[in-house]
Amino acid sequence: MSQAALRKKLEALLQLDKLLPFAMAEKARVRFKLAQACEECSDAEPLLLEARDLYTAALEETELVLGQKGLRNAENITRRLKQLVC
Numbered sequence: 001m002s003q004a005a006l007r008k009k010l011e012a013l014l015q016l017d018k019l020l021p022f023a024m025a026e027k028a029r030v031r032f033k034l035a036q037a038c039e040e041c042s043d044a045e046p047l048l049l050e051a052r053d054l055y056t057a058a059l060e061e062t063e064l065v066l067g068q069k070g071l072r073n074a075e076n077i078t079r080r081l082k083q084l085v086c
Helices: 003-019 025-040 045-085
Strands: none
Touching: 003 025, 003 045, 025 045
16 A cells, blocks of 8 residues: 555544544554554654554554453554564
8 A cells, every 4th residue: 555545544544533532443443454554664664653553542442442352452453563663
């Protein structure tokens, strides 16, 4: 995915957050997928920072929405976040 297309998707997510200002499992899933796409464009440092922020937000949203059921999802996100930071 090109950086321009990725930026458009990130802007769409911001709009979605404004329209639906509460935690949702699907929004967490979208954040996770966008974070992965940002990692794939790793030649751009700002996108790596964006990936980190998206993983963190997805982790928080997953824990909030799913509680105990979300632990496996949260572990997957935490693992990806650690790989990105290291």
